[in-house]
Amino acid sequence: MTPTSSGWAPTLLRVRMSYPGYPPTGYPPFPGYPPAGQESSVPAPGQYPYPSGFPPMGGGAYPPVPSGGYPGAGGYPASGGYPAPGGYPGAPQPGGAPSYPGVPPGQGYGAPPSSASFSGYPQPPSQTYGGGPAQVPLPGGFPGGQIPSQYPGGQAPYPSQPAAMTQGTQGTIRPAANFDAMRDAEILRKAMKGFGTDEQAIVDIVASRSNDQRQKIKAAFKTMYGKDLIKDLKSELSGNMEELILALFMPPTYYDAWSLRNAMQGAGTQERVLIEILCTRTNQEIRDIVRCYQSEFGRDLEKDIRSDTSGHFERLLVSMCQGNRDENQSVNHQMAQEDAQRLYQAGEGRLGTDESCFNMILATRSFPQLKATMEAYSRMSNRDLLSSVGREFSGYVESGLKTILQCALNRPAFFAERLYYSMKGAGTDDSTLVRIVVSRSEIDLVQIKQMFTQMYQKTLGTMIASDTSGDYRKLLLAIVGQ
Secondary structure, eight states, rough: OOOOTTTGGGGGGGGOOOOOOOTTTTOOOOOSSSSSTOOOOOOOOTTTTTTTTOOOOOTSSSSSOOOOOOOTTOOOTTSSSOOOOOTTTSSOOOOOOOOTTTTTOOOOOOOOOOOOOOTTTOTTTSSSSSSSSOOOOOOOOOOOOOOOOGGGGOOOOOOOOOOOGGGGEEEEEETTTTHHHHHHHHHHHHSSSSSSHHHHHHHHHHSSSHHHHHHHHHHHHHHHHHHHHHHHHHEEEEEEEHHHHHHSOHHHHHHHHHHHHHHHSSSOOOOOHHHHHHTTTTTTHHHHHHHHHHHHHHHOOHHHHHHHHOOOHHHHHHTTTOOOOOOSSSOOOOHHHHHHHHHHHHHTTTOOHHHHHHHEEEEHHHHHHHHHHHHHHHHHHOOOOOHHHHOOOOOOHHHHHHHHHHHHHHHHHHHHHHHHHHHHSSSOOOOHHHHHHHHTTTHHHHHHHHHHHHHHOOHHHHHHHHHHHHHHHHHHHHHHHH
């Protein structure tokens, strides 16, 4: 296993997560992620109009890599990776989850907004899923945020995904009404002109425009002033604020491709970034990323993964970057039963582990199908598939397999947990914080915030405010919607 630049050994990643048993009554359907049959929106090679050398190849200065490399200077917490205290919110308590009336199966897939794509930029393939705002009551929490001692190991039981959340997901950033790209370009130009920079004016515009609108501002700026907005911003900003602003101005597909490239450049590989992107995106998103990676960096993503990873982890990531997961949203309960049986016989039911069986099922089955398989597994074996994966695997392949299962249970909870661990303990992993806040800001950040409060008895905004400072904090809070 390649150690990350923070230098912690893969052994720290072995985690024992206590997930409550899954009830036979099943889970509410996850809100239509991923949408089926969406058209590819990646432009032809060379159509991402970034200035040459943006970002520079060969480990240049964009964005500045914090000392100690990515992840952020503080590195990942030594607490060992992903477990939410108290288990995953997608897993209801024994005794059964309530059935949710009025949620027809497969409801809640939304098509991308109809605004025309601009100068060859792709739209985020999945900006909104389904209907209006999901109202989720915030949990009463425990007094003072303390978990009562009667829960073993200080682990509180967390509810499954609330009914309202199954109706659809939404981002915190919506396209601005009465949008005028030229007016915005002019405000940005004034903010950067003369002595000093008016960061507040930049924050106000960037945080309240959709990604598509930011692309239009970038084009208008070049048309009006004959200058490149990105270069101007880079010369005015530095550190985390620069990284955050530049991330917001990259089209979503380009940002994912750039993050993957950045994770594999230079010494060491940031395996967590590869897992976070490749194991959570939809088929269309992954295919678009693969094409963009080739057209922008002139490289083959699969080849780079093969040369930077090895063993079962390499095989899992290569499977992921095919973008071929079944996306049929209906569940085949007979298959779930058979898959559960096969997984048991490939792991807990034998000496050693048949890793290829786990890879095959977790890489090909749809997320709703995997959720049904997890329920069948716990009914059949009286064990929890996530904890079985923890016993049978270790290191990055364990993290990757768990990420797939966690997304099948409750995708927003997975990202909430990643955000929590990016800020928990000494130092902040700013790259992870920026990447998740930006990449989910138009997809499901509303639900991520709700799950965060439920899981950690504090709001995402509170934690960001206490962990960051200055304009960087202002802009993050503006995106998160505090």
